[in-house]
Amino acid sequence: MSVVTQTSPRSGRLPEAVLLGLALFSGLSAYCLVHLGVGESGLPPSFPQIFLVTVLTTAGAHIAVRRFAPYADPVFFPAALALNGLGLAMIYRVDIAEETDHASNQLLLSFVAIALMVGTVIVLRNHRTLRRFTWTSLIAGIVLLLLPMVPGLGRTINGARIWINIGMSFQPAELAKICFAVFFAGYLVTERDNLSLAGPKFLGIRWPKARHFIPILAAWAACMAVLVMEKDFGTAILFFGLFVGMLYVATERVSWIAIGGLLAALGVAVIVSQVSHVQARFTVWLHALDPDVYDSAHGSFQLVQGLFGMASGGLFGTGLGQGYPNKVYAASSDFIIASFAEEIGLIGLLALLCIYLIIVVRGLRTAVVLRDGFGKLLVTGIAFTVAIQCFVVVGGVTRLIPLTGLAMPFLAHGGSALMTNWIIIGLLLRISDSARRPATADPLPSDDFLKTIPELEKDSSSNKNDALETQVVKL
Structure with missing residues (x-):
């Protein structure tokens, strides 16, 4: 007769330490390869200092995560660190080609961003406390979106007024996406029955009642207003993609995807016909290789140069440090994907995108394991945010969709996007710690506030959460 011995679940911190070592190795190796690829010999002059500081920072962050979120998923931190390190190497490469110095500033911001990740893990001891701030998050998100419109504070760069000046250029919309994810999760976990079951049925589609449909129209109108x-x-x-995606997960109704697609198509069609700036983006997208469009003042020169750079990379690339990123517009920011594709090729670029895929898949896996509806929707929304942003950036550079001004998470030069995405990693670590924490472990703090929530909404074993779990698995 065999005896079954119950063992406590592994915390995953040792695998995280090993993966962090690999992530550091990839970033530092890319930095050295760039230095050698441009014709220099030996190690970069500042390599010992950078090596020491990055190792100490990474070790400190790892110890903090081990202390405050011991059961967190061991993949999120190393995956983000690998992307950040490779992005720094490419920014350094572009600096050499263009005789600029953005890499040192980006490196400093990376340390600040990792500190923000650690701060998120330490301060947010229980992700369910965010549900208290459902409507506060909505107000904060709207305020952040409107800040660039304030005279004297907002700045217009490259035709888009999405920046504010606070001693440095900052893009408030990056923080707003976290606020909206929190609001959508809190709103949908309360209203999912009304959105999925109530309302008349027409043309085989269950339509929501008018009072429940108003927030959807408001989200659509807000997105179109931002665009204009x-x-x-x-x-x-x-x-808008974030909201529609979370609606689908919460309600398990394909009709919401149809409604969202219809509203998006209608709004874009009207705005393209009325707003010249957006109309120009579509013209560049559809007629990029037309000589008249290519040579016009705001034509397709930038996009086509990026396509030429990616084409010259082929399957395996020219090698780090041996391409011509200086011939591509915004090679370290908007078009950093084109810079990577030229020097590491299609195979290397696909491997890079697989790291993003790992982050998204592990986020959805965390949603499956979680037993509270709010947490499921929040982590799903965060994973969708990363996925949609990668699709929008890569799709624009490769001419799959019209070009946009979003930054590739962790890779592109820019402080606001970098810090916000590291905060997202902190949220993923905190939520995954809750999902993987065994029943015999110490309970999460700040659970008392759940007593104020109706039993139907907080019951972790309710059929509604089971249905939500099933829907996440389907994704």
């Missing part, structure tokens, strides 16, 4: 006022096509796609 700030000329920010990428942010409008991101927010």
Whole structure:
């Protein structure tokens, strides 16, 4: 007769340490390869200092995660660190080609961003406390979106008014996406029955009642308003796609995808016919290789140069440090994907995108394991945010969709996007710690507030959460 011995689940911190070592190795190796690829010999002059500081920072962050979120998923932190390190190497490469110095500033911002990730893990001891701030998050998100429109504070860069000046250029919409994810999760976990079951049936589709449909129309109108006022096509796609995706997961109704697609198509069609800036983006997208469009003042020169760079990379690339990123517009920011494709090729670029895929899949896996509806929707929304942003950026550079002004998470030069995405990693670590924490472990703090929530909404074993779990698995 065999005896079954119950063992406590592994925390995953040792695998995280090993993966962090590999992530550091990939980033530092890319940095050295760039230095050698441009014709220099030996190690970069600042390599010992950078090596020491990055190792100490990574070790400190790992210890903090081990202390405050011991059961967190061991993949999120290393995957983000690998992307961040490779992005720094490419920014350094572009600096050499263009004789600029953006890499040092980006490196400093990376340390600040990792500190923000650690701060998120430490301060947010229980992700369910965010549900208290459902409507506060909505107000904060709207305020952040409108900040660039404030005279004297907002700045117009490259035709889009999406920046504010606070001693440095900052893009408030990056933080707004976290606020809206929290609001959507809190709103949908309360209203999912009304959105999925109530309302008349027409043409085989269950339509919601008018009072429940108003928030959807408000989200659509807000996205279109952002597109018109700030000329920010990428942010409008991101927010509306986030809301429709979370609606589908919460209600398990394909009709919401149809409704969302119809509203998006209608809004874009009207705005393209009325707003010249958006109309120009579509003209560039559809007629990029037309000589008249290519040579016009705001034509397709930037896009086509990026396509030429990617084509010259082929399958395996020219090698780090041996391409011509200086011939591509915004090679370290908007078109950093084209820079990577030229020097590491299609195979290397696909491997890079697989790291993003790992983050998204592990996020959805965390949603499956979680037993509270709010947490399921929140982590699903965060994973959708990363996925949609990658699709919008890569799709624009490769001419799959019109070009937008979003930044590739962790790779592109820019402080606001970098810090916001590291905060997202902090949220993923905190939520995954809750999902993987065994029943015999110490309970999460701040659970008392759940007593104020109706039993139907907080019961972790309710059929509604089981249905939501099933829907996430289907994804």
